[in-house]
Amino acid sequence: MQNTSENENIRLLTFSCGDDDYAIDISIVTNIIEIPEITFVPMLPDYIKGLINLRGKAIPVIDTAMRFYGECDEYDRHSCIIVYEIKGSSLGLIVQSVGDVIDVSNSCISGTPGKKGFVSAVVNTGDGLYKLIRPEEIAED
């Protein structure tokens, strides 16, 4: 996902969750939708809220706040689901709100080497700090 070239620009989608701002590589994002009715599925971790019907496909959705902090956010009319594709399947992230699409150069991104977790790097745009998430990590238990 991250290019080695220093001058390469990548495009990110920012969103907020809890009190923090996050970013996700926009090239894997397929939809941003309002929160529809979520079908509960038993025997899953708490943070997987269930399945949504997105144009005839049953897509699992994850409560991002629950996943990151272990506690639910209050959702309002700004809340939505970011649907992205990972390893050929779609996954939805319930987030408090989506921010903007930003272009950043690789030089603004400082990785967190060696550290495993949901955050792969920190992006400093000058206007703010965004935590770049590891999309594949979120789905793994």
Added chain:
Amino acid sequence: MPKFDESLEQMLDVYIYEEQQLLEQLDEILMRTEKEDTIAPDDVAEIFRIMHTVKGSSSMMGLTNLQKLAHAAEDLFSIIRDKPDIAYDKKILFDLVFQASDSMKSEIDILGDESAELTDFTQQIAKIRAYADVMKSADGQQIKSALPQEDIFTDDEGDDILTLKVKYAETCAMPAVRAMLLMRSLGKVCEVTKTIPLDINADNANDIITANGLYLKLITDDKDAVVNTAKKAIDVDSVEWVEKPKEAPKPEPQPEQPAPQPTKQQGAAEKKKSSSERGGGMMSVSLAKLDTLLDLVGEIVITESAVISSPDLKPYMASLDRFSTSARNLKKLTDELQDVVMSIRMVPVANAFSKMNRVVRDMNENLGKGVELVFVGQETEVDKSVVDILNDPLMHLVRNAVDHGIEAPEVRKQKGKTEKPTVTLSAENSSSEVIITVEDNGAGMDHNAILAKAKKKGILKKPESEYTKQEALGLIMKAGFSTNEQVTNYSGRGVGMDVVNQNLEKIGGKLIVESELGVGSKFIIKIPLSLSINDVMQVAVGCMDLSVPISSVKEIFKADMQNVVYDTDGTQLIMIRGKCYPVISLPQYFGVESQVGSLDEGIMIFCEEEHKRVCLFADSLIGEQQIVTKPFSPILGQYNLNENGLSGCSILADGSMTLIADVGCIINKVFGK
């Protein structure tokens, strides 16, 4: 080394599909004509057309070995077509063509495999060519192929029209295509008024052009430019101007069009007719596209109902007369659309049946049993995927019937069986199933012999005397069972019936065996009409929406607390008609909070799976549904939902979702295997 250019690779699927269809069609014609013992001119033309198409598309794919083989076979039939009364040995002819067809089929099967080399068919081609020569010399005549000069010029032709003869190299695989390209490039320097052959798109244009060259009628000011352009075209051997002969016109001029080789033209007309009669304008579409279409239509139906019954409309309902009318019309249309799309996937079982013709024919050749194969109800339609799955089981059953079922002719005589040895394949629709039977009038099976054999093999599960006839017959479907002492070419590996049964069970089908000693055996296959649609009972379990497949539900009732008893370990049991069955509380099983307090407030679903009977307890009944099962997203794979009693989910007509319970799995999970 890859067999194809990258550009051709994407056409490979289509090519393979087409070729398989054509060769199947060829087999069909061969089978029929062999039976009738005469090859009608129509059939000759059809065989010729098939070989011709195979040749053409193979050369397009650059498969020269297939192209040459098809060419040889094509030539063989072109001799017969041009000289219908030519003498030939049908047996040799059929064997040659069957062999060729088999070779092509096996070659096409391994096309996708890059490690497999192209097979060398030189010997086979030589054989076919040799026989073609025998036929020709027997007739003492070579086929005349030269185009008579007179036909090139018509009387009403103006003097300013020039005639250009273009001869293509012998090696040029598709001169008609080259000719088309040539005309396009010639368009810049001249005006082509006519070509001979007239229709370079016709099936036989390639042959005519290769044999006689291509004649172009054109008007131009710059003769040299025309010749130069033509000479530059690919595969062009020679280019020359042809002068109009000075002789007097023929007594019977043909003003319409010159008819080069009248027989061929006639053949072409016949071919066209027969092919349009056959196909009625068919085309093949990839299944993936069809499935997308099916999904889309499903979405349209859902969206339509969302629009029409939108809560936003409620306040204005009284003033929505015209809207309601349009809405009703739309609904009618979408319903129809859905029906049509569903029906596209339906194909007649004849596709699977007709393949058996060949199996029986080959076995008759080898075993000399003279078995007749009879079809009943082959027009019965089933889902495409069902037909694909049917092929293997049918093959096994038919082989078994001919090999083991039908007795040798001497034995039949001894027994005084006068009727022809017959294997009957029949298909019929019952409400939600297709019933396919393979029936033979052969020896039948001795259930006592089967029992004895099974005992010897150690596959009996209870004392011999307790087996009913039906159960004993069912033993032949157990692994490692084969009653024929000798293993033959066709069957008797002892895995056949076992595999057949397993494959059918995998798709929700059943295999039932009936047999009467000395009279014959009957194998009945029952498969669901469509593999994708299931009938379910939708129930509420806490906050869950759960669907229980109706196939495992025996009855649904309200519990009476008087009938509920507790086992020593605390398990609840319920008495149904004097018998006790364990109760599995679904809310408890799935770890959700039940909306009802006690068993008598909810509902009981009496289920049976793998001979185990239990009562499932759920909060309330929602209704009966027809659903299409979707597997869970691979992302959820790590949570083993499938092993824990949920087989998938389904999206209902209103866009909501339900989870599908796997009753067998739940029972095993609770009570152990």
